[in-house]
Amino acid sequence: MKLLLLYPPFCTPTAMPYSLAALKSNLNAALDLDIQCLDLNAYFHTLQFPTYYQNIQSAYQQGITAYGELLQQFENESRELYNKNHKQIIASQPPDHLQNLVHHIKEKKPNFIAISLVYNSQCFYTQALINALSTLNIPIIVGGPAVTTNLKKSAIYLKNEQELITYLQTQHIHAKPPATIALPPDFSDFHTQHYLSAKPIYPLKTTTTCFYKLCTFCTHYAKVPYAEYPIDTIIQTIQNHNIKYIYFIDDMISTKRLLHLASALKPLNVKWWVQLRPTKDLIPALSELHAAGLHTVCWGVESANQRILDLMKKGTHIQDIPSVLSTSHTTGIKNMVYIMFGFPTETKEEVMSSFDFLTEQKDNIDLICSSIFGLQQGSTIYDNPAQYQISNINEKKRTVLDPKITYNISSGLTTEQTKKIRHRHMHRLNAINKVPKVFDYLKEQMLLFE
Numbered sequence: 001m002k003l004l005l006l007y008p009p010f011c012t013p014t015a016m017p018y019s020l021a022a023l024k025s026n027l028n029a030a031l032d033l034d035i036q037c038l039d040l041n042a043y044f045h046t047l048q049f050p051t052y053y054q055n056i057q058s059a060y061q062q063g064i065t066a067y068g069e070l071l072q073q074f075e076n077e078s079r080e081l082y083n084k085n086h087k088q089i090i091a092s093q094p095p096d097h098l099q100n101l102v103h104h105i106k107e108k109k110p111n112f113i114a115i116s117l118v119y120n121s122q123c124f125y126t127q128a129l130i131n132a133l134s135t136l137n138i139p140i141i142v143g144g145p146a147v148t149t150n151l152k153k154s155a156i157y158l159k160n161e162q163e164l165i166t167y168l169q170t171q172h173i174h175a176k177p178p179a180t181i182a183l184p185p186d187f188s189d190f191h192t193q194h195y196l197s198a199k200p201i202y203p204l205k206t207t208t209t210c211f212y213k214l215c216t217f218c219t220h221y222a223k224v225p226y227a228e229y230p231i232d233t234i235i236q237t238i239q240n241h242n243i244k245y246i247y248f249i250d251d252m253i254s255t256k257r258l259l260h261l262a263s264a265l266k267p268l269n270v271k272w273w274v275q276l277r278p279t280k281d282l283i284p285a286l287s288e289l290h291a292a293g294l295h296t297v298c299w300g301v302e303s304a305n306q307r308i309l310d311l312m313k314k315g316t317h318i319q320d321i322p323s324v325l326s327t328s329h330t331t332g333i334k335n336m337v338y339i340m341f342g343f344p345t346e347t348k349e350e351v352m353s354s355f356d357f358l359t360e361q362k363d364n365i366d367l368i369c370s371s372i373f374g375l376q377q378g379s380t381i382y383d384n385p386a387q388y389q390i391s392n393i394n395e396k397k398r399t400v401l402d403p404k405i406t407y408n409i410s411s412g413l414t415t416e417q418t419k420k421i422r423h424r425h426m427h428r429l430n431a432i433n434k435v436p437k438v439f440d441y442l443k444e445q446m447l448l449f450e
C-alpha cells in the first residue's frame with residue numbers, strides 16, 4: 001500500500017518542505033507502508049518559470065545585487081500568477097498546470113493521499129487538487145496549520161501525525177514495533193534542482209514548539225508540549241544529506257539549547273540561520289555561536305516602546321536591544337529585524353519612535369522585516385479583546401480562506417492609519433537595508449552571502 005504526501009502550490013519554492021520530510025520519517029517508523037513525498041509546489045514552479053531556474057547560478061556568480069534582482073523579478077511575476085490562479089479557482093476554473101500535476105500524482109499510483117498545508121496561500125490549489133483527484137476514489141487527507149474550514153469539509157481532516165497513524169491503522173495498515181530512537185527527517189524524495197536557490201538550503205527544526213509561548217499577538221507556535229529533539233538526530237540529518245546551509249525554522253531557541261547545538265555544529269562547518277528574541281543573556285554567547293557557523297539571526301524586536309513590548313508580553317527590554325544588535329553585528333552575524341506596527345493602542349508617536357530607533361540602529365541592521373498587526377483567532381488578544389481596547393470582532397466570510405476578521409479599536413491607530421504611516425516612511429526602512437529587500441520573503445537566502 002502506498003501513501004503519497006503532497007506539498008501543494010503556492011508558496012516560495014526556495015527550500016524543501018520540512019513538514020513532509022519529518023512526516024515521512026515518522027510514518028515510516030510507525031507503519032508498514034510505502035511512503036513517498038511529492039513537492040508539487042516546487043514542481044509547479046519548474047514548469048512555470050524555467051528561465052529563472054536556468055539563470056539563478058549566473059546571477060549568483062554576478063553577486064548579491066544581480067541575485068536579488070532576479071529573485072525580486074521572480075517574486076513580482078509569481079505573485080501576479082498566484083493571484084490570477086486564486087481567482088480562477090474561486091470561479092471554479094482549473095488553475096495552471098492542474099492536469100499536469102494530477103497526472104504526476106496518478107503516475108505514482110497511491111492508495112492514500114495526504115496533503116500538508118503550511119501556508120494559507122496553499123488552500124486554493126489544494127481545493128482544486130481535491131476536486132480533480134476525487135475520481136481516483138481513494139482517501140484524501142488534509143492536515144497542517146493552514147487547513148481551512150472549507151477544506152476540512154472537502155477531505156478527511158486529521159489534526160496531527162498521531163491521528164494520521166491511527167487512521168491508517170483503521171485502513172488495515174500494520175503498525176511496526178515502536179522506534180527506540182528519534183528519526184531524522186527524510187529529504188531524499190526532493191530534487192535539489194527543483195528549488196530556486198543557488199545552493200541547497202535545508203529547513204530543520206530542533207524543538208516541537210516555542211518554549212516561550214507568551215507573546216499576546218502570536219499564533220505561530222504549535223500548541224503541543226515543548227520538547228527538544230536529540231542533537232544526535234539533527235547531526236545525523238545534516239550528515240545524511242551533506243547539508244551545508246541550515247534554516248532553523250524553530251520559532252525560537254533558548255540560549256542554553258543554542259550553545260549545545262553550537263558545540264555539535266561547529267565541527268561540521270555549516271552555516272545556520274535562527275529566530276531569537278533580543279534578550280541580554282545572549283550577548284556573551286554570540287561570539288561562540290558565530291564561531292560555530294551562526295550566520296544570521298532574525299530578531300523579534302517588534303517595537304521600540306516598552307509599553308507596547310509589555311502589552312505584547314514579549315519579555316524583552318528596550319534598553320537591552322541596542323547592545324544585543326551591536327554585539328551580534330560586531331561579532332560578524334547578520335541581523336534581520338522583525339518590527340510590527342499598529343499593535344492595539346499604539347499611537348502615532350510610538351510608531352514614529354520605532355522608526356527613529358531603527359534609524360539609530362542602522363549600522364547594526366542588515367534587513368528590516370516589517371509587518372502590520374493583524375488580529376489572529378487563537379491569540380491572547382483575540383481571547384481578551386477588551387484588555388486591548390478591541391470591540392465588535394466580526395468575521396467576513398470568504399470563498400476558500402477562513403473568514404476575515406474585522407474589529408473596532410477605541411484607542412490608538414487603526415490598521416488603515418498604520419498602513420498609511422508605514423507607506424509614507426517606508427523609504428527610511430529601505431535606506432537601512434544592506435541586502436536586497438526580497439530577502440524579507442526569502443529569508444533563508446541571506447545564508448548564501450557574506
Ligand code: SF4
Nearest residue numbers: 210213214215218251
Ligand atoms: S512571537 Fe515567537 S517568541 Fe513569541 S510566542 Fe510567538 S513564537 Fe514564541
